Amino acid sequence: MNPIKVSIVVPIYNLEEFVPRCLEALVHQTLEEIEILCVDDGSKDSAPKIIEDYKKKYPHKVKTFHKENGGEWSARTYGLKHATGEYVGFIDSDDVPEVTWAEKLYQAAKENDADIAFCGYDRIDLDTGKIVATEMTQYGTINKQVDWNDDFIVYANPSLWNKIYRLEKVKHLEFLPFRGCNDTLFLIHSYMDGVQKLTFIPDVLYHYYLRSSSQIHSLNLQDIENLKKYLLVTKEHAKAIGKYEAYKEVLATMAFLHLAISWVFMVSYDKSVKMSLVIKDVVQYLDENFAEWRNSQFFKISHCFKKGLKFICIWGVHLLFKLRLPIIYIWVNRFLVDVLKIEVKW
Numbered sequence: 001m002n003p004i005k006v007s008i009v010v011p012i013y014n015l016e017e018f019v020p021r022c023l024e025a026l027v028h029q030t031l032e033e034i035e036i037l038c039v040d041d042g043s044k045d046s047a048p049k050i051i052e053d054y055k056k057k058y059p060h061k062v063k064t065f066h067k068e069n070g071g072e073w074s075a076r077t078y079g080l081k082h083a084t085g086e087y088v089g090f091i092d093s094d095d096v097p098e099v100t101w102a103e104k105l106y107q108a109a110k111e112n113d114a115d116i117a118f119c120g121y122d123r124i125d126l127d128t129g130k131i132v133a134t135e136m137t138q139y140g141t142i143n144k145q146v147d148w149n150d151d152f153i154v155y156a157n158p159s160l161w162n163k164i165y166r167l168e169k170v171k172h173l174e175f176l177p178f179r180g181c182n183d184t185l186f187l188i189h190s191y192m193d194g195v196q197k198l199t200f201i202p203d204v205l206y207h208y209y210l211r212s213s214s215q216i217h218s219l220n221l222q223d224i225e226n227l228k229k230y231l232l233v234t235k236e237h238a239k240a241i242g243k244y245e246a247y248k249e250v251l252a253t254m255a256f257l258h259l260a261i262s263w264v265f266m267v268s269y270d271k272s273v274k275m276s277l278v279i280k281d282v283v284q285y286l287d288e289n290f291a292e293w294r295n296s297q298f299f300k301i302s303h304c305f306k307k308g309l310k311f312i313c314i315w316g317v318h319l320l321f322k323l324r325l326p327i328i329y330i331w332v333n334r335f336l337v338d339v340l341k342i343e344v345k346w
Helices: 019-027 047-057 072-082 101-111 182-192 221-240 244-267 275-289 291-295 301-307 309-322 326-339
Strands: 006-012 034-041 062-067 087-090 116-125 131-135 142-145 163-166 197-210
Touching (some): 006 072, 034 047, 072 182, 244 275
Parallel strands (some): 006 034, 034 062
Antiparallel strands (some): 116 163
């Protein structure tokens, strides 16, 4: 029997002020049979020394690795390749998991023979300590099979840190080399490559901290181009394994959600960008490569209106894009985020 139940990969690049807070929560996990893989991605501050100090203090739990800077995606892949546990999870070094994070996720995964176990989490404003949103609790305690006609694949938050994966199902995968949606595409690739059983628990086990230097204020046109490139890589992978016809509607739906709704909005914070050109380019890209976005079953009025306000809003944004009026969505969302301090997530 594998002595390690959960491997926890922690990519680290600087953030010396937050790393101890994260590691304290990890070394005191109530699940004893864990390994904490701290991957230093070429940090320039005292973070490397901090993780070495934790390794000395907790040698039975903490493992440290030091590599040249290659980006968060490369540190995640590096940690994944060195993981030895039955399951593997990923934690960001500036966030804080509950001390029961590993135990509750592992227990849920084992009880339900799941390939992935999901939990709830909240988003916290770092400056004020205010909880901005609580997410992934709406599913309750349920089990699901991967079904490409079920919209949970589309809308279940793809972030890495609120779930653990059965290692044997994802060990062969690598994170695609760009920032932002590499976690989303990792999850999609795991579905395509054999993950079948999923379990959800509503417990809020992870605290995600929002910083002023976060991606929402730093996204640029190169990030848009990277996402476009690797969405096509994902599409080609689906074709290569002979599953594109079955998956194409979901892939097109997710391409629209992440590229058009999320990333077009975030790049609007770049004052050097001409949004009319960005929007035109993104819509053309979607039409040429993921044409199913226009008539996806997941955006139909009959699907969205019965599911509540959030989905009605998604239907409305989709309609604005089809009418070539997405700038209205951007104005409204900027007002919600910047003035009312409300972060709307699907």
